[in-house]
Each structure stands twice: as structure tokens, then as C-alpha cells.
Amino acid sequence: MDRETLGVETGAPTADTLAMLERAEGFLRKGEYAECIEAASQAAISMPNYFRPHVTIGLAWWRQGDMLNAAESFATSALLNPRHFDSCLYAGRAYMAQSNYQAARKMFEAATNADRHSTSCRVWLAHCLQSLGDFDEANNIIHSTAAQLDWMLPKNKRISFQHAPWFLNHIQIWRDKIQPYIPKNGKLLEIGSMEAMSTLWMASELIDSHGIVVSADIAYRDSYASNIRASGLRERIISIVGSSVITIPLLLAGSFDFVYVDGDHSPEMAFADGVNALLAAKQGGIVCFDDYKNQNQDTALGVDTLVQCFGQNIDFIHEGYQLIVRRKSDSLVVDFPNNPKLASNMQWREAIERSRVQDFSALGSGQLAFSDG
Ligand SMILES: C[S@@+](CC[C@H](N)C(=O)[O-])C[C@H]1O[C@@H](n2cnc3c(N)ncnc32)[C@H](O)[C@@H]1O
Numbered sequence: 001m002d003r004e005t006l007g008v009e010t011g012a013p014t015a016d017t018l019a020m021l022e023r024a025e026g027f028l029r030k031g032e033y034a035e036c037i038e039a040a041s042q043a044a045i046s047m048p049n050y051f052r053p054h055v056t057i058g059l060a061w062w063r064q065g066d067m068l069n070a071a072e073s074f075a076t077s078a079l080l081n082p083r084h085f086d087s088c089l090y091a092g093r094a095y096m097a098q099s100n101y102q103a104a105r106k107m108f109e110a111a112t113n114a115d116r117h118s119t120s121c122r123v124w125l126a127h128c129l130q131s132l133g134d135f136d137e138a139n140n141i142i143h144s145t146a147a148q149l150d151w152m153l154p155k156n157k158r159i160s161f162q163h164a165p166w167f168l169n170h171i172q173i174w175r176d177k178i179q180p181y182i183p184k185n186g187k188l189l190e191i192g193s194m195e196a197m198s199t200l201w202m203a204s205e206l207i208d209s210h211g212i213v214v215s216a217d218i219a220y221r222d223s224y225a226s227n228i229r230a231s232g233l234r235e236r237i238i239s240i241v242g243s244s245v246i247t248i249p250l251l252l253a254g255s256f257d258f259v260y261v262d263g264d265h266s267p268e269m270a271f272a273d274g275v276n277a278l279l280a281a282k283q284g285g286i287v288c289f290d291d292y293k294n295q296n297q298d299t300a301l302g303v304d305t306l307v308q309c310f311g312q313n314i315d316f317i318h319e320g321y322q323l324i325v326r327r328k329s330d331s332l333v334v335d336f337p338n339n340p341k342l343a344s345n346m347q348w349r350e351a352i353e354r355s356r357v358q359d360f361s362a363l364g365s366g367q368l369a370f371s372d373g
Helices: 015-030 032-044 051-064 067-080 085-097 102-116 119-131 135-149 166-177 197-206 223-230 242-249 268-279 297-312 342-347 350-365
Strands: 187-191 213-215 236-240 256-261 281-289 314-319 322-328 332-335 368-370
Touching: 015 032, 015 197, 032 051, 051 067, 051 085, 067 085, 067 102, 067 281, 085 102, 085 119, 102 119, 102 187, 119 135, 135 166, 166 197, 166 314, 187 197, 187 242, 187 268, 197 213, 197 223, 197 256, 223 236, 256 268, 268 297, 268 322, 281 332, 297 314, 297 322, 297 332
Parallel strands: 187 213, 187 256, 213 236, 256 281, 332 368
Antiparallel strands: 281 322, 314 322
């Protein structure tokens, strides 16, 4: 319970302050940021100890991409109300954007105190500690967060990570939305293995010793290799090295129960990997696209174009930070988007045809039908 809820120190906000704040939030919703900051600043002046106006001001700066001012506003709010989780988390993230890792650490620790079970906050804290070079403490956080999510494998201290453990954020959704579709002897494919965090979760949680994970990456990292060795799950994992546009079409099309697309997140590559992932998935197989809602990347442009082209072949399972779909048809029918800009700039058709040609050479039979309609 925060200080506002308790009615301590801040006192109850007056009707006038609330009205000013409401106006400010209205401006925020409409994207009128200067007006929002003006109105929220008046609310802050009228009640200097009240944290909420600073949250609104922070959001207005955040949405304009001004992380310096956003950090200051959220940090002020966090100072006034250290138990306000969002203020601490957003302040930490805004400090991270400025590479101010010491300040970010304090904020993420405060956020973790406000909500001990928030996975996303613990993931940010681990990432921040890695940025500070404190890999032991980062791994402690990663291991305890995995354990909170009932994933015990990383408790093995020889499994360790040097890069941000974003995958932990997805575990709960994957349990709900993906796991029910995957047989224990399933055949799984991942594009983008990094340090094997997602690889190991798939190998330990989605399948048993009768299943297999094919993990593809353009690089083969020492940390990937040592984590696989330490996991005791080596027998369940096949590693492929090389660019996915070359390696994935060589795999048997229509044969995977699950494909995780988490490689190069540029729109063109997300699109090309997506085509190959749909081809690799069997009928009823699941395909998950990472970073679909990542504001800093244009991955969604590639994935949305893929959906325009292949929409009639898929059912939607989940749309959030990741997009999860299910291939419903045996053969894939392609609709080209009627958007000439996309067609000329991104050369979608060429990408599809390249995939198809490679698919033909691997399969010796056609799977795609084209409808230009
Ligand atoms: C976000 S990381 C994958 C994280 C991993 N799936 C996890 O959750 O633990 C993206 C990975 O894609 C790999 N990658 C980038 N471009 C690639 C390409 N063209 N082909 C294959 N892998 C690629 C990178 O080397 C990197 O390891």
C-alpha cells in the first residue's frame, strides 16, 4: 500500500489538484504533451508532496523520447512515494537509456522492493547489473527469478548469462499459450539462440528426452556452448550456425511443432525468417515472433506484412509483445499486399520467391500457391 493510499504525509489531494491532474491526463491521452506538462506542473505546485503529477509529467517526457527529463520526473515521484512501483521502474528505464547505471540500479532495487514478484523489473535489474559489470549478482537475480517462475534449471550455478535475460518475461505466456500445443516428443526450431536461455527452457520444459530443439544462430558463442554442456540437455539440442536465410530453408519443411523467430529483428529479416518459419512449421504447428511490439525496432513492419501475405493460413493465438500464431493449413497460399510502396521498397515478393525456391530444392515438391488477386 503506498503513502497516498495510507493518507500519510501527502494528505488527500484536493478537488482542485485532482481536476488539474485530470486535465493533464486528458492532454496526455491526446498526445498534447506541452499542455499536459503545463497542467500537471500546476497540480505539482498546488500539492508539492503529491507524487502523481510527476508520474504524468514523466509519461509526457517519455512519450516524446526525452529520457533525461523523464528520469527526473519519475525519480521525483519515486522519492515522494518509494512504494509506487511504476515510478521506480520507469525512472530506472529512463536512467538506463542514458547509461546512468548506478542511478538505474537504485530505482530497480526500489521497484523490486515495491513488488518482489515483478519479473520484468527483476529482468531490468539483472540487465543493469550486467551493464555495471556485476555478473555474479546479475546471475543471482536471474536464477532467483527463474525459480520464482518455477524453472529450476538455472539454479545450476554453471549456467550463467552475460546478456539481458529478456526471455524470462515470456515464460508465463508461453506456459499458457504455447505449451498446451506442444507434444513432449515435439520437434522445435529456434532462430536466434544467443546464450541458450530460450533453448534451455524449450528443451527442459516443452519436451522430454524424445523431443528435439534445433537452435540456429549466425554466431556460436562460448557461453551458449558452456550453458548447453552444463545443462545436461545436450542430447535434446541440435545447433546450427549460419545466417537463418541460408540455414532454415535447408530443414525439412512442414515438420516442426513449434518455431521461435528471434534472430535479426530488421523488418526484411523478420519477414524472410517468418516465411521460412511458416514453411518449417507443420499443420497445427505454432510460430512465435519476438519483439513484435518493441517500440525501438521496426520488426512489426516485417511481421505485419507477413500476416498480410499469409493471413489466411494462420490462426492467431496471442498478440502482445510477441505475436503467436498457429499454421492451420497444409499448403500455404500467399496473398500479396496491395501496397505498392511495400512491394517496391521491401521486395517482399522476391523474399517469398527466394524462400520458395530454396524450399523446392529441399523438398522436391511445391507447398506454396500464389494468388495475386
Ligand atoms: C535476441 S537474441 C536471441 C535470444 C534468445 N532467443 C533467448 O531468448 O535467449 C538474437 C540472436 O539472433 C542472432 N542472429 C542475428 N541475425 C541472425 C541471422 N541472420 N541468422 C541467425 N541468427 C541471427 C544473434 O546472433 C543473436 O544471438
